[in-house]
Amino acid sequence: MGTVFDNSVEEEDEQRCRGQVAKVEAEEWSWREMKLRAHGTDTQRTIIKEAHLLQLMAPLWRPCSSLPAISLPRSPAIDPRNRSSMADPLSVLLLARLSRGSLNSCPQQVQFLQRWENNDFCFEFLQRWENLDRFIPNRSAMDFDFAHYMLTERGKGKENQSVVRSQSKEAYLKLLAETFNMNRSRILAFKNKPPTPVKLIPDEFYSFVHQSKPSKPLRRIPQTPERTLDAPDIIDDFCLNLMDWGSSNVLALALQNTVYLWDASNGSASELVTVDDENGPVTSVSWAADGQYIAIGLNSSDVQLWDSTANRLLRTLRGGHQSRVGSLDWKNHILTTGGMDGQIINNDVRVHSHIVATFRGHRQEVCGLKWSTSGQQLASGGNDNLLYIWDRSMASMHSRSQWLHRLEDHTAAVKALAWCPFQRNLLASGGGGSDGCIKFWNTHTSACLNSVDTGSQVCALLWNKNERELLSSHGFMQNQMTLWMYPSMVKIAELTGHTSRVLFMAQSPDGRTVATAAGDETLKFWNAFGTPEVKKAAPKAEHPGPFPHLRRIR
Structure with a gap:
């Protein structure tokens, strides 16, 4: 072989x-x-x-x-x-x-x-x-702990999320990263960062316009009101809620014992009701969702329900509170009332025994009430500097500690409350004179996401329905309205014109106009939120005619 x-x-x-x-x-x-x-x-x-x-x-x-x-x-x-x-x-x-x-x-x-x-x-x-060389990387600049987190934890539960992040989400994550020192943009780095170049021109010589290029033209915000009306004898009381703008484009304003209705479509004003001195003055007003029925809280602890189209009293709710009712808010057929006695009561206006649930937690007067957009959570602020988050499923007639969250960060009375219309479980709250802070809360976890010191009493808050903006009204010293960009909380504009604290704000149904009422006995209308986008009507389907079968292609 x-x-x-x-x-x-x-x-x-x-x-x-x-x-x-x-x-x-x-x-x-x-x-x-x-x-x-x-x-x-x-x-x-x-x-x-x-x-x-x-x-x-x-x-x-x-x-x-x-x-x-x-x-x-x-x-x-x-x-x-x-x-x-x-x-x-x-x-x-x-x-x-x-x-x-x-x-x-x-x-x-x-x-x-x-x-x-x-x-x-x-x-x-x-x-x-x-003789092949072996590549030995420099791993001193790597961040393996953060890389492991990004590979294992970051992607959990994101299968159904949108690929494109919203602007608010990006800003929130950036703020969170800066707070917890997680702003790590380099993970797999094979060499150290180069030295920072020397700036030949100081930063103060650069303008804000050159540093940030807006994606769309800046909106012009008028600095003067579109209209000013008299509001004689308006009660200058921080804990009351005397103005509301209904879905039928009618503004309700309480002046002492009388409730007036102003129709924004034609500019006409009318008187709805004047209560007697035994029950007056009127301490709160709130429109139902349909824009036809309105609730009126009285100093006598009663609450009246009126039909605005017929100027007719439908019923009076009694027996719930022991003193004046300064806060009202609707959730479908449930009218929630808050009184000086610290109680919050859910009233079913359809039945004779209207009290269906009671929330107990505040030790002083309830200054603000707001139901979330979903109707699952209720926020309440009081003169005891406390902010409560209530869950509707936890309300009962006998329990005395059924709140979901008790928030004690404010150092003054909490009246200004506003639920975010574009982000679930996000609540903005404002503190009184010695506080002056706007705080943002995650009501699911009770975490305070951000706090901004405005330097003055926060009387009311409104979210822009068309943009990511927040409007706040203030008291001493400037008595101004401030428009903020969310979530950066950069001031966009300051609107001045009132000579006393701006206690009440209401937003038109289209989201463009904001009405303000102040202790200077004036009612002003501002084009604060701009012209809303007009949605194009869907094209009408073509009529098939009497013989639709003849239109088929054979």
Whole structure:
């Protein structure tokens, strides 16, 4: 039996290589790899990992015209009696070279290796392969802890979220990152950051316009009111709520014992009701969602329900409070009332026994009440500097500690409350004279997301229905309205015109106009939120005609 390296075999192999380059059979390579992993040396096991990389590099090192095909035994160190078969020259060469000097080396492998080392191309390949540099990265600038968090925790529960983040979400995450020192933009960094360049021009010489390019033109906000009306004898009391703008575009304003209605569509004013001195003055007003029915809270602790279209008293709710009712808010057929006695009562206006639930928590007068957009949570602020979040499912007739969250961060009376119309569980609250802060709350976790010191008493808050903006009204010293960009809380504009604290604000149904009433006995209308976007009407479907079946394409 002749050796595999005789001349006849070589000539035959060289002729075969001119047509194509031999490839390693999949089964043979897997068998050899398995044997080497099980019985080979550390060096032989190492080549298994590098062989895949070298196979990818093979087209760069092995032109078809330069390398002859090689025939050699199947794993000669294990079974030298097997006949030769075609094998990949790179793989055979590497295995033969690594087995040199080992106990399992055979003469065929040594002879094969010597023959290939005499080949100029193979010698150059082996020399380059042995002299390849190893890349050692500088990992001092890497942040592996944060990288692990980003890979494991950050993506949880985001399968159903939108790919495009909202502007408020981005700003909130940026603020959160700065607070907890998580502003890490470089995770897999292979070199340290370059030194900060020296600024030739100080920052104060750059204008805000050059630093930030708005995505759309800035809205012009008029600094003067569109209209001013007299509001004689309006009660200057921080804890009352004497104005509301209904969905039928009618504004209700209480002046002492009388409730007036002003129709914004035609500018006409009318008197709804004047109560007697025994029940008066009027301490609160609130429109129902339909814009037809209005609730009126009285100093006598009674609450009256009126039909504004017929100027007719529907019913009077009694027996719930022991003193004046200064706060009202609707949730469908439930009218929630807050009194000076600290109680909050849910009244079902459809039934005779109207009291269906009671919230107890405030120790002083309830100054503000607001139901969330979903109707699941109720926010209440009191003269005891407390802010409560109530869940409608936890209300009962007998429990005295059924609140969801009790928030004590304010240092003055809390009257101004506003639920965000575009973000769930986001509530804005404002504190009185010694506080002067606007705070933003996550009502699901009770966390305070941000606090802004305005420098003056916060009397009322309104969210813009069309933009991410918040309007606040204030007292001493400037008695102004301030428009804020949310969530950055950058001042957009300050509207001045009142000479006393701006106690009450109401927003028109289209969200454009804001009405303000102050202790200076004036009622002003401001174009604070701009012109709303007009939605295009959906195209009407074409009438099919008397014979719709004839319109089909056959």
